[in-house]
Amino acid sequence: MNIAVCIKQVPDTETKIVLNPDSTDIVTEGIKLVMNPYDEYAVEEALKIKEKYGGKVTILCLGPEKSIEAIRTALAMGADDAVLLNDPAFEGGDSFTTALVLSKALSQIEYDIILTGKQAVDLDCSQVYAGLAEFLNLPYVSVVVGLELFPDQKKALAKRETEGGEKELIEVSLPAVFACQKDLNTPRYASLPGIMKAKKKEIKKLGLAEFCLNLEHVGAKGSKLKKGKYSLPPQRKAGIKIEGEIPEAAAKLVKLLREEAKII
Amino acid sequence: MPGIWILAEHKEGKFKKITYELLSLGKKLKSKNGEELCALLLGSGIENLANQLGPYGADKVYYLEDEVYKSYLNESYTQGISELVKSQDPSILLAGATALGKDLFPRVATRLGTGLAMDCVSIDLGDNGLLKTVRPIYAGKVLMEATVHQTKPQMVTLRPNLVEISPVDSSKKAEVIKSKPDLKREDLRTMLKEILKGESKKIDLTEAKIIVSGGRGMKEKDNFKILEELADAFGEGTAVGASRAAVDSGYAPHDIQVGQTGKVVNPTLYIACGISGSIQHLAGMATSKYIVAINKDPEAPIFQKADYGIVGDLFQVVPLLTREVKKLKSEG
Ligand SMILES: Cc1cc2nc3c(=O)[nH]c(=O)nc-3n(C[C@H](O)[C@H](O)[C@H](O)COP(=O)(O)OP(=O)(O)OC[C@H]3O[C@@H](n4cnc5c(N)ncnc54)[C@H](O)[C@@H]3O)c2cc1C
Numbered sequence: 154m155n156i157a158v159c160i161k162q163v164p165d166t167e168t169k170i171v172l173n174p175d176s177t178d179i180v181t182e183g184i185k186l187v188m189n190p191y192d193e194y195a196v197e198e199a200l201k202i203k204e205k206y207g208g209k210v211t212i213l214c215l216g217p218e219k220s221i222e223a224i225r226t227a228l229a230m231g232a233d234d235a236v237l238l239n240d241p242a243f244e245g246g247d248s249f250t251t252a253l254v255l256s257k258a259l260s261q262i263e264y265d266i267i268l269t270g271k272q273a274v275d276l277d278c279s280q281v282y283a284g285l286a287e288f289l290n291l292p293y294v295s296v297v298v299g300l301e302l303f304p305d306q307k308k309a310l311a312k313r314e315t316e317g318g319e320k321e322l323i324e325v326s327l328p329a330v331f332a333c334q335k336d337l338n339t340p341r342y343a344s345l346p347g348i349m350k351a352k353k354k355e356i357k358k359l360g361l362a363e364f365c366l367n368l369e370h371v372g373a374k375g376s377k378l379k380k381g382k383y384s385l386p387p388q389r390k391a392g393i394k395i396e397g398e399i400p401e402a403a404a405k406l407v408k409l410l411r412e413e414a415k416i417i
Numbered sequence: 418m419p420g421i422w423i424l425a426e427h428k429e430g431k432f433k434k435i436t437y438e439l440l441s442l443g444k445k446l447k448s449k450n451g452e453e454l455c456a457l458l459l460g461s462g463i464e465n466l467a468n469q470l471g472p473y474g475a476d477k478v479y480y481l482e483d484e485v486y487k488s489y490l491n492e493s494y495t496q497g498i499s500e501l502v503k504s505q506d507p508s509i510l511l512a513g514a515t516a517l518g519k520d521l522f523p524r525v526a527t528r529l530g531t532g533l534a535m536d537c538v539s540i541d542l543g544d545n546g547l548l549k550t551v552r553p554i555y556a557g558k559v560l561m562e563a564t565v566h567q568t569k570p571q572m573v574t575l576r577p578n579l580v581e582i583s584p585v586d587s588s589k590k591a592e593v594i595k596s597k598p599d600l601k602r603e604d605l606r607t608m609l610k611e612i613l614k615g616e617s618k619k620i621d622l623t624e625a626k627i628i629v630s631g632g633r634g635m636k637e638k639d640n641f642k643i644l645e646e647l648a649d650a651f652g653e654g655t656a657v658g659a660s661r662a663a664v665d666s667g668y669a670p671h672d673i674q675v676g677q678t679g680k681v682v683n684p685t686l687y688i689a690c691g692i693s694g695s696i697q698h699l700a701g702m703a704t705s706k707y708i709v710a711i712n713k714d715p716e717a718p719i720f721q722k723a724d725y726g727i728v729g730d731l732f733q734v735v736p737l738l739t740r741e742v743k744k745l746k747s748e749g
Contacts, residue, residue, distance in 0.1 A: 166677045166697045170558045179559065190678050249527065274677060276554050276561075278535050283491070283523030292492055292606040295520045298671070310610070315516040316623075318615020318672050323490075326606040335678060336671040377532025381562030386553075389703060392724035394715070402727045403737035406709065407745055409725055414707045416627065416686050417651070417745055 154208040154304060156199040157264040158232070159255055159285070160192040162216055162223035163275040176382045188223040191270025193340040194333040198300060199268050200231045201338065206304055208265070209233045213258055215243060215251055221356060228351035229343030236262075240360035245373030247380075252284025254371055257364040259289060264328060266309070271296050271332040282332035293330035294323050298337050302327075418453060420477070420505070421446050422570070424498075424512040424521075425458040427466055434624065435513035438580040440473040442540060443511065449542045452508060453477060456591070459497055461487040464595070471591035474583070478593045479505070485600055488609045489517055495524045497598045502529060507570050509548065511540075514574040515623070526572045532565035533572040538683075538704075540573055548573060556677035556700035577624050578683055615672070619648070619656045622673060627651045627686045630658035630675055630702070631668065634691015634712065634731055638668045643735045644690060650742040658682065658702075660692045676701035690731045694719025711735065 164170075165185040173180050188196075199210045212227045214220050215238040224235045238254055246254075259267065267289075272279035279295070286293035298320065299312030307327045312320050314334055343351070361371060368374055395402045395409075411417040423439035425432060436456075443454040456475040458467060460482070467480040481497045502510065502525075510525075512518035514536040526533035538560075539551040547564045548571050554561045565571035622628060629644045629651075641657065648655040659669035661676055675682055677700040687705035692698060694710070694717055702708070703722060710723035711731045720726045727734050 164555070166556075166700075168555075169696070170555055172559070179555070247532070248523070249532065252527065274556060277552075277556065279519055280523035280526070280533060280535060283520075284527040287524050287527035293524070294607070295491075296516070312613075314672050316621040317619065318670065320613040320615075322610040322613065324608045324610050329606070335674075377526070377530075377565060377568055378534055379532075379564050379566045381549075381564065383554075383562075384560045386557065386560055386704070389708070389722040391721045392708075392726070394720065394726040394728060399727070399729050399733050400737055402729070403734055404741050406725055406727060407738060407741035410686065410707070410709075411745060414686065414724075416707065417742060 154202050154206040154265045154302070155263045156202055156208060156210050157213060157259055157262060157267045158192070158195050158199045158210060158227065159213050159267065159269045159281065160196065160223055160227055161189045161214065161270075161273045161275075162186050162220040163189045163273055166190065166274060170385070172383050172385060176384060177380070178383065186219065186222065188226050189270050189273045191272060191274070191333060191335070194335060194337045195268035195270050196227045196230055196232060197338045197340040198333060200341070202266070202302060206302070211236065211262055211264070213238065213255055215239075215254055224356055225351045226343060228354050229347040230341055231347060234357070235354065236357045236359055238359050242361045242368055242372050245376065246371060247376040247378040248278045248280035248284055249377045250371050250375040252281045252288055253375070254364065254366070255281070256285050256288035257366060258359055259285070265304070266328055267291070267330045269330065269332050271334045279332070282330050286330040291329050292325050293332065294325055295332040296334045297331045298334050300331060300337065419508040420453045420455045421450070421509045422455045422457055422502070422507040422511065424510070424518065425456045425470060426513055426515060426517055427458065427460065427463070430466070432466065432469070433513070433515070435515055435575075435577045437473055437582045438577065439511050439513060439575060440470065440475060441583040442575065442580045444474045444583055446509065446542050450546060455479060455507065457498065457501065459486040459494055467593050467595075471589045472585045472587045474589070475591040478591045479596065480593065481596055481598055483598050483600070485598065485602055485605075490605065490607050490609060491521050491524055492605050492607050493600060494521050495528060496600055498525050499528045500598070501596065502570060508546070510570040510572045512574050514576045518574045522572055522574055529570070531568040531570060531572055533574070534563045534565065535574050537573050537575050538579060540575060547571065553681070557681055557704060558700055576683065578626075620654065622656050622658055622675065622680045622682050625656035625682070625684050626654035627688075628656050628658045628675070628682055628684045628702075628705075629688045629690065630660065630692060631663055631690050632660035632692030633662035633666060635663055635668050640732070641669060643732070643739070647688070647735055647739045647742070650739045650746070652746070660698050689719050689723070690735055692719055693717045694722060
């Protein structure tokens with residue numbers, strides 16, 4: 154099985170966000186960047202599939218030069234190859250252009266399945282996997298919490314989370330795209346030898362020139378969704394701590410919920 | 418005539434609340450651009466449902482009726498919706514940011530070569546005919562404005578629970594238009610094998626009005642019972658949630674995790690029991706209208722964000738709250 158995994162580098166979830174002076178983006182200087190947490194589940198799943206059926210795990214990442222750090226993390230976990238899609242022309246793109254460029258890169262490699270995270274925790278779009286599937290004319294399953302493969306039959310059985318605790322079992326023909334959710338597995342830590350090896354691995358770089366695309370298709374120009382201003386939501390302030398013995402405090406709270414908040 | 422289209426979501430013969438919310442929003446948009454408001458629904462045996470949407474504001478209802486739509490699959494739904502949209506050319510296409518809407522709309526948008534603003538908390542129509550949307554990013558730590566500016570239709574998914582449902586006009590009838598897809602079961606590459614029901618019959622967190630959430634302070638799985646009891650006392654529209662620490666310790670299933678890498682929720686009331694209030698947890702629930710914190714540590718950061726707090730042992734506080742809520746409810 155050849156497995157392609159698309160990953161993104163994002164700010165650590167711990168990050169306190171500060172906006173730039175013209176409120177068009179966040180300040181990225183000095184903040185810690187990590188592999189998108191959902192993509193870790195995708196990388197782990199790919200490694201598990203490789204361990205079971207053999208094959209190769211290839212990481213693809215569209216992003217700035219700095220994203221190489223996230224790629225190295227994936228290589229250190231055990232991925233075989235990596236491609237960075239980096240070009241000034243790609244900047245300012247949206248889910249549509251990201252999926253388009255990734256799909257072009259994917260059509261240059263061999264894969265039986267494609268894994269991604271269910272969403273990137275920076276722009277929270279959860280659209281790239283579906284765009285990839287559409288451009289490559291493949292089926293996809295999103296919010297995947299279980300995956301069983303039947304390589305001989307070129308089939309997979311994916312369990313996906315829907316709503317209210319419900320899950321669906323979907324049978325899908327391969328190749329296909331799967332967008333991974335927490336609960337699918339427990340991502341491994343990179344081993345020390347893994348980290349040493351990853352440092353020396355060559356990471357292939359591809360830019361606009363390597364694809365049959367022009368400037369109008371990619372980056373801000375090709376985007377279908379135009380970003381406007383950013384703002385910070387109003388900060389919540391601390392309210393009151395209800396004093397007194399616990400039984401009194403509980404009664405008082407319930408009274409407040411009825412009278413002030415009008416909930417009960 | 419172009420139109421404002423909404424995807425009507427239904428389950429087990431009933432519309433989901435988001436369908437009425439989308440129609441109510443659609444009416445507002447229509448009052449600005451004068452285009453007709455249309456509902457779109459797919460399913461099998463849904464003629465009766467299609468006839469119910471006029472009173473909620475739909476001028477027209479397009480429905481795709483076929484056995485192949487009996488259960489939702491992004492593959493078949495994308496095909497049906499894209500064909501219809503191409504032939505009718507609406508200017509706006511709205512869905513709920515529900516499990517279904519979020520799974521389906523990205524592919525429809527890509528097929529139609531248009532833009533999609535996902536998971537919006539505010540949608541308004543500008544004078545130029547473009548929708549001004551606001552969507553939370555970084556799990557709600559930032560709000561971003563976005564427009565679909567060059568392509569049609571403008572596609573948006575709206576977070577549930579934000580729009581008040583406007584009054585129903587029972588005399589209003591919609592024109593109902595049935596179509597049949599040019600699609601066969603054999604052509605599909607995906608198949609729904611089975612639906613696995615959840616443990617509880619509670620509603621989904623993203624739709625809940627009240628959420629009672631437990632953290633590491635719950636100590637073990639069985640203790641979540643006291644949260645269930647409090648939720649039951651509040652009654653309908655209440656769900657139980659959990660912090661990641663509670664989920665990772667195995668006290669609660671992952672699908673009820675609230676936070677940056679869990680669900681982002683927007684209830685009227687959020688009660689955090691034994692939750693410290695980490696930045697990742699706050700990201701998921703900070704837009705709740707009222708926050709209550711119960712924690713034995715008076716320095717817990719959650720108190721900095723809570724409207725009401727009780728410093729104390731949750732195993733003492735929660736059952737007393739349940740009792741008080743029941744008492745108040747029985748008094749009417
Ligand atoms: C990539 C990443 C993503 C994450 N995503 C999320 C997410 O989506 N959601 C999330 O919640 N977290 C997330 N986290 C984890 C987060 O950083 C915190 O670890 C977690 O929220 C802590 O959960 P907690 O408040 O239940 O536990 P703790 O921080 O351990 O707090 C437990 C609290 O319970 C109180 N307590 C204990 N016993 C009692 C008692 N008997 N009565 C009353 N109070 C009591 C304690 O005083 C304490 O304040 C993420 C972390 C990372 C690295």
